[in-house]
Amino acid sequence: EPEVTQTPSHQVTQMGQEVILRCVPISNHLYFYWYRQILGQKVEFLVSFYNNEISEKSEIFDDQFSVERPDGSNFTLKIRSTKLEDSAMYFCASRGLAGQGEQFFGPGTRLTVL
Amino acid sequence: GENVGLHLPTLSVQEGDNSIINCAYSNSASDYFIWYKQESGKGPQFIIDIRSNMDKRQGQRVTVLLNKTVKHLSLQIAATQPGDSAVYFCAERRGAQKLVFGQGTRLTINP
Numbered sequence: 390e391p392e393v394t395q396t397p398s399h400q401v402t403q404m405g406q407e408v409i410l411r412c413v414p415i416s417n418h419l420y421f422y423w424y425r426q427i428l429g430q431k432v433e434f435l436v437s438f439y440n441n442e443i444s445e446k447s448e449i450f451d452d453q454f455s456v457e458r459p460d461g462s463n464f465t466l467k468i469r470s471t472k473l474e475d476s477a478m479y480f481c482a483s484r485g486l487a488g489q490g491e492q493f494f495g496p497g498t499r500l501t502v503l
Numbered sequence: 504g505e506n507v508g509l510h511l512p513t514l515s516v517q518e519g520d521n522s523i524i525n526c527a528y529s530n531s532a533s534d535y536f537i538w539y540k541q542e543s544g545k546g547p548q549f550i551i552d553i554r555s556n557m558d559k560r561q562g563q564r565v566t567v568l569l570n571k572t573v574k575h576l577s578l579q580i581a582a583t584q585p586g587d588s589a590v591y592f593c594a595e596r597r598g599a600q601k602l603v604f605g606q607g608t609r610l611t612i613n614p
Binding site for chain 2: 422431444445447480490496497
């Protein structure tokens with residue numbers, strides 16, 4: 390069964406450093422998303438991406454964040470200058486045109502900012 | 504077992520019993536709802552969804568009920584098994600793409 394994959398599974402970085410989180414969405418999907426989940430809290434929407442541009446973003450997704458689909462398979466989230474409060478699980482999700490709109494999530498990347 | 508109030512963080516049931524997990528949503532304009540299951544250290548896993556023009560949808564061992572009048576969603580799991588232990592989130596679609604997740608309910612299955 391096709392699935393969303395994410396790398397790395399765990400990323401540790403120093404405050405102020407740049408990180409890039411990588412995702413490979415399901416191959417025939419066209420809509421891509423990033424969500425985050427701070428430990429013990431609910432999943433929060435960050436951004437949606439379609440047709441090579443951001444279609445919606447939350448207030449969390451400020452100028453420090455950017456997304457890119459550099460090729461036909463990868464979808465990345467970049468945080469330019471990490472802050473302590475960026476520590477969280479980051480989930481990538483994708484959706485196809487078929488079905489009712491369900492989004493399929495990857496296993497997540499745990500980001501720890503020291 | 505049934506949690507008798509909304510927003511309870513935990514629910515414990517005996518193996519083999521039925522579970523009912525409740526969720527309140529806030530936006531009456533939301534047109535699509537999903538239940539996700541999240542096991543420890545994993546991403547949310549799609550369970551079942553429902554559109555706002557329906558009030559019930561059944562899957563394998565799971566049923567979702569939607570009451571738009573009171574903005575309430577529930578997930579019923581029949582004959583719970585140890586593998587059902589997880590945190591369950593409801594999510595509503597706001598606008599075209601964004602999913603807004605609820606706080607989650609931790610379901611524990613007792614042997």
